[in-house]
Amino acid sequence: MLRVMVCGAGGKMGREVVKAVHADAELVMAGGIDPSQAGNDVGTVAGIESLHIPMAASLDEVLGENKPDVIVDFTSPAIIFENAKKILGAGVHIVIGTTGLSQEQRDELAAIGKANNANCLVAPNFSLGAVMMMKVSAELAQYFPNVEIIELHHNHKYDAPSGTAVLTAKLINEAKAAANVVATEDLTRESLPGARGAKVDDVTIHSVRLPGYVAHQEVIFGGYDEALVVRHDSLSRLSFMPGVVLACKKIVEHPGLTYGLEHYL
Amino acid sequence: MLRVMVCGAGGKMGREVVKAVHADAELVMAGGIDPSQAGNDVGTVAGIESLHIPMAASLDEVLGENKPDVIVDFTSPAIIFENAKKILGAGVHIVIGTTGLSQEQRDELAAIGKANNANCLVAPNFSLGAVMMMKVSAELAQYFPNVEIIELHHNHKYDAPSGTAVLTAKLINEAKAAANVVATEDLTRESLPGARGAKVDDVTIHSVRLPGYVAHQEVIFGGYDEALVVRHDSLSRLSFMPGVVLACKKIVEHPGLTYGLEHYL
Amino acid sequence: MLRVMVCGAGGKMGREVVKAVHADAELVMAGGIDPSQAGNDVGTVAGIESLHIPMAASLDEVLGENKPDVIVDFTSPAIIFENAKKILGAGVHIVIGTTGLSQEQRDELAAIGKANNANCLVAPNFSLGAVMMMKVSAELAQYFPNVEIIELHHNHKYDAPSGTAVLTAKLINEAKAAANVVATEDLTRESLPGARGAKVDDVTIHSVRLPGYVAHQEVIFGGYDEALVVRHDSLSRLSFMPGVVLACKKIVEHPGLTYGLEHYL
Amino acid sequence: MLRVMVCGAGGKMGREVVKAVHADAELVMAGGIDPSQAGNDVGTVAGIESLHIPMAASLDEVLGENKPDVIVDFTSPAIIFENAKKILGAGVHIVIGTTGLSQEQRDELAAIGKANNANCLVAPNFSLGAVMMMKVSAELAQYFPNVEIIELHHNHKYDAPSGTAVLTAKLINEAKAAANVVATEDLTRESLPGARGAKVDDVTIHSVRLPGYVAHQEVIFGGYDEALVVRHDSLSRLSFMPGVVLACKKIVEHPGLTYGLEHYL
Incomplete structure (x- = not known):
């Protein structure tokens, strides 16, 4: 069972990811990061039952001993790059939903991931x-x-x-x-x-x-x-969820940085 | 039973009009005009059985004693106007398929028609x-x-x-x-x-x-x-035929010049 | 300005009607009825700003001196008929969204409406x-x-x-x-x-x-x-709202019981 | 350049195949078989220019010294099987358009083809x-x-x-x-x-x-x-022609009997 955490778990997309990951039989919802909801229960924030997991205030809190296998990040392009460097540096796989990363940024993430045996998926569209x-x-x-x-x-x-x-x-x-x-x-x-x-x-x-x-x-x-x-x-952003769940499951089999969900299919 | 003739009865559209009019139970195919097929049988030219009607070489031949009730004209814009003046002048209704008549030309046709109790339909699309x-x-x-x-x-x-x-x-x-x-x-x-x-x-x-x-x-x-x-x-120009047949039947009820088949519906 | 109230204003459809009526420049949101939300603010319940109108617990509370011009009722078929008899009996127009009324029930509502100068619209689909x-x-x-x-x-x-x-x-x-x-x-x-x-x-x-x-x-x-x-x-039940708003405005011009929104168009 | 002949070249489908093969730069229209048009020019029958090739009355006439590389057969299911046995027996590839061959018939054709180094394509749909x-x-x-x-x-x-x-x-x-x-x-x-x-x-x-x-x-x-x-x-049976032309070109590379045009793509 892969342990998954969600960056921005209190946001619109983040809450949907929490629900989708939690509902999947092969994944474990292991935590969320969102400074504006720090300490609140990750499940309650997402509108489902309590998961008895307090929301972390920052990435640093979750990349230690109990670090997850995969982190999903749908936060703003402005902070995704810094998040991704930390996450890959900690040897954790990352699933990124943004179109805002340059080729140079992707190359840098690929290098960090390689050095730490952590894989990275960047996809503009998860539908x-x-x-x-x-x-x-x-x-x-x-x-x-x-x-x-x-x-x-x-x-x-x-x-x-x-x-x-x-x-x-x-x-x-x-x-x-x-x-x-x-x-x-x-x-x-x-x-x-x-x-x-x-x-x-x-x-x-x-x-x-x-x-x-x-x-x-x-x-x-x-x-x-x-x-x-x-x-x-x-019909809605919900159509991204099956793709996010699939990405979490398959990322372990795809070394390096992959651009586009189609390479996982 | 209305008697219908077709100008340009040897052309692509004309042959289809001959077939459609002949197939209709309320209309009589009474003749065709086409100099390039003068003397040949109107039905044979259209690819159906012989109608025992020789193709006329010019309008003048058909606007005398045995003139029809309605003439359908899908010939080129260049000659339709002259045709229409003659036809309306002879007191025969005319169904015209072209977008190439100016407002002045339509006004002139309306006046000729009015003076001779002949109606005129001009329509860019008979589908x-x-x-x-x-x-x-x-x-x-x-x-x-x-x-x-x-x-x-x-x-x-x-x-x-x-x-x-x-x-x-x-x-x-x-x-x-x-x-x-x-x-x-x-x-x-x-x-x-x-x-x-x-x-x-x-x-x-x-x-x-x-x-x-x-x-x-x-x-x-x-x-x-x-x-x-x-x-x-x-799927094809054949989709015009029901509209042409309908126009032939309804033109007697619509005095003056009408622009657009929608007014007959 | 027509004053509108909503039966079942705390339900899924009811809350949307409150929002749509409130957003319309020609209608005034004048109140809501919902026993499960009695006393709470009608606007807050709908998820918009406070309207400073406490939710009524029953129809009887709103059909007195300050009764509205129109009541919209999207509650369950089981209680709509009894609601409608009271509302029309009080001389208030009613807009009903249900397919569950029999011809006999509609006839009875028509008679009550006629006796009290109140109009009734019953429509299975407000899109x-x-x-x-x-x-x-x-x-x-x-x-x-x-x-x-x-x-x-x-x-x-x-x-x-x-x-x-x-x-x-x-x-x-x-x-x-x-x-x-x-x-x-x-x-x-x-x-x-x-x-x-x-x-x-x-x-x-x-x-x-x-x-x-x-x-x-x-x-x-x-x-x-x-x-x-x-x-x-x-795409959603929201597609009903323009039809509900239009019905509220037009119902005053349509005496008797009308079946189907198409008669208002 | 592959030399192609057409069985039933005087029929509706056959005439279209003649035109399509003739229009292709990599194929040579080498002949047609149709007893009802025997002796007439294959091109004229198809409605194009004369190809100076008289229509053959039977397959036997064309499977001798000047036999083609490929024969296309869209004739009736009733005679296709007998045709195919002769054609493959003569070491000529055959493109068959029918759904009417049983598994046993296809097996028999495969065996004849194998023994004579001739390939066979059977396809229910060439679009x-x-x-x-x-x-x-x-x-x-x-x-x-x-x-x-x-x-x-x-x-x-x-x-x-x-x-x-x-x-x-x-x-x-x-x-x-x-x-x-x-x-x-x-x-x-x-x-x-x-x-x-x-x-x-x-x-x-x-x-x-x-x-x-x-x-x-x-x-x-x-x-x-x-x-x-x-x-x-x-829009019409013409949509089969690019598939027929493609089949004529590719059949030489596909030994044995192939069922379905998809295997050539």
């Missing part, structure tokens, strides 16, 4: 569905090189396109380059600017922003008198 | 599905003012957005103005230009161009934790 | 999107009599088909009967029982039950080389 | 899109074991569910068994029989039959607050 959508899209692009992406998000999301759409496009472009296939040339003339969307190399992205949506994406492949569509619908 | 999609979209926009349109066509279609998408957007904008409702302000920032599509006033349009598609459109309405989508799929 | 989906589906069925419904719900929903799907099918069948149109005869042979779904007269319903879904429905119309789809996606 | 839809669906089912299939076909298709839907379900069930995962138990109660579709073991299938559709399928995966959909749309 199994989103990860699998990207994986099969790259696979399909070899056979169907004409691809467009439609992503639909709530109009509270201010930027467009979404990070997931851009990442999907990049993976598709790489798969097409590897398979040495290209899309038919796009000869369309825009009579209204923007109609034909944004381009990431050979892939077109359209961003819909409407109330009533959460996070959705369609990858559309045009063929010869046929079409294929892969659609992913995410 | 019942497309017409109904536009009609219900305008209806829904009063309750759901946040709207985006995705239209998908074969990548042989060079312009974007499609005429149907622009017309749908206009009808939605008119319906919203009449109901005095507006969309939530669009605050999204494009990190890649074009991601947020094209704007027709308050409605956003995204144009997908991929092989494997024919003519498809989704009108998406965002609500409060809910969304509505109206989707139309057209 | 504007669902109501509009049904309305436009009935409209489209006149032109496209071949219709199938696919409804998708979470697999926690034990019955199939959903009440909304059955109601949609009934409205479509009525519209088709009124327009005197019928679907093409269904000649399909099932090689596996159940493949062709359930029948409500002339309309076929398919029920999907999968985790990851909330409440979704597609109404699919087949045409001549074309198809139309109306799709509704509901 | 790359359909094949890839099945492949990725099996892949996704390991991570999302709750699966339902909706297939939509024209109402001229009399049986339900479609062969492709049943095959997809079987491949999904096999993938789930191999991954040792099962769907959540289906507890739904049908208030109308058929609502919950047909079962192929652990996978539910719903069959929509409406005019306006050709051949479409959605495979829907339910997850934890998320869902994935793979959709395939086929």
Whole structure:
């Protein structure tokens, strides 16, 4: 049984991680760190039964004798890097949910982890569905090189396109380059600017922003008198939890720093 | 029983109209005009059984004693206007499928028709599905003012957005103005230009161009934790035929010049 | 300004109604009834700021001198009928969200309301999107009599088909009967029982039950080389709130008992 | 350059194969067999330019000195088996499009092919899109074991569910068994029989039959607050051609009898 702790266990994401880890039969919820909830019960804070574990005020309190096997960190990008250095330095595996680490930072974490036999997973998206959508899209692009992406998000999301759409496009472009296939040339003339969307190399992205949506994406492949569509619908951040639980279980088998949950599947 | 003739009866659309009119129990296929097929049997040219009607070489041949009740004209915009003046001048109703007539030309046709008790329908789209999609979209926009349109066509279609998408957007904008409702302000920032599509006033349009598609459109309405989508799929120009047949039957009841098949529904 | 009270204001739906009414500029949140929260502040119970209104323990406390214009009741079918008789008897309009009232009960409520100049709305579904989906589906069925419904719900929903799907099918069948149109005869042979779904007269319903879904429905119309789809996606019960607020505002203009929110649109 | 011939080259499918093979830069259209068109030019019969190749009346005429590398056979199941025995017996590779061969027949063909160094591909579906839809669906089912299939076909298709839907379900069930995962138990109660579709073991299938559709399928995966959909749309039998061309090119590399185009991808 792997012992798991959660950084930021009093936050929105952190509380969900506590619940998901506790509910899993193969993992043990061993502790939480959150200065604003120090001393309160980790389970109670998460909205479940008492786990009889007081919340730690800092990482230093939990990296000693009773240190866990894995720590999950969904706190802010600003502090994740310092957290990760400490955690890996203590020989504890770490699962990180952020897109905010530079290549240099990831290289430094990889070195610390190697020196201490601790593994590290950094993933921008823990939704199994989103990860699998990207994986099969790259696979399909070899056979169907004409691809467009439609992503639909709530109009509270201010930027467009979404990070997931851009990442999907990049993976598709790489798969097409590897398979040495290209899309038919796009000869369309825009009579209204923007109609034909944004381009990431050979892939077109359209961003819909409407109330009533959460996070959705369609990858559309045009063929010869046929079409294929892969659609992913995410209803809430809860869709990240199965991916976090899976990451906690598999991290022990993946030495070094891994970028992207897809490498664990 | 209404007697119907077809201008350009040897062309791609014309042959389909001959077949559709002939197959309808309430209409009589009474003749065709096509100089390139003059003298050949109208039915044989259309690929059905012989109708024992030789193709006429010009309109003048059919507007005399045995003139029909209705003529359908899907020939090129360049000659439709001259055809229509002759046909209405002869007191024959005309069903016109083109987007290429100016307001002045339509006014002139209306005047000629009025003087000769002949009605005229001009419609850019005879697909019942497309017409109904536009009609219900305008209806829904009063309750759901946040709207985006995705239209998908074969990548042989060079312009974007499609005429149907622009017309749908206009009808939605008119319906919203009449109901005095507006969309939530669009605050999204494009990190890649074009991601947020094209704007027709308050409605956003995204144009997908991929092989494997024919003519498809989704009108998406965002609500409060809910969304509505109206989707139309057209597999071929054959989808125009029920609308053409309906127009032939109803034109006698609609005096004057009518613009858009929706007014016959 | 209309004064609104909420029966069951401490329940899941009730708290959302309190918030939605309070947030609306044309309505005044005037009180709540919930014996289990008697004396607590109605706003605090709902999770918003204090409204300085103590929760009433029973209807009798609020139907006196300071009685409201409208009461919203989403409590259990078992007690709604008794509540409604009291409320209408006191000359107060009532908005009821339940499918559990019989025709006899509705007739009795109508009579009480009439005698006391109080109006009553009974609606099984307050989602504007669902109501509009049904309305436009009935409209489209006149032109496209071949219709199938696919409804998708979470697999926690034990019955199939959903009440909304059955109601949609009934409205479509009525519209088709009124327009005197019928679907093409269904000649399909099932090689596996159940493949062709359930029948409500002339309309076929398919029920999907999968985790990851909330409440979704597609109404699919087949045409001549074309198809139309109306799709509704509901992400949560919050999608009922705009309909409840609209009902509170419009109920004063609709004398008698009205069944279905569509009559207010 | 591989030399290809087509059995039944005067039939609907055969003519399309002639055109597709002729249009490919790496294949040579070397001849056709069709007794009803014997002596006519193979290209003219297919509706393209003359290829200066007279149609053969029987297989015997083409399996001599100038025999081709590959023969494509989309004729009727009744004669395909006899054709295939002759073709493989002559040491010529054969691409067969039928679902009508038994295991015993396939075993016999495999033996003949082995003895004569000739390869054989038997595939029920040559659409790359359909094949890839099945492949990725099996892949996704390991991570999302709750699966339902909706297939939509024209109402001229009399049986339900479609062969492709049943095959997809079987491949999904096999993938789930191999991954040792099962769907959540289906507890739904049908208030109308058929609502919950047909079962192929652990996978539910719903069959929509409406005019306006050709051949479409959605495979829907339910997850934890998320869902994935793979959709395939086929607009015509032309969607088989890229798969047939690919099969002609790859058959030389695949010794023995192969069942299913997916093994060539």
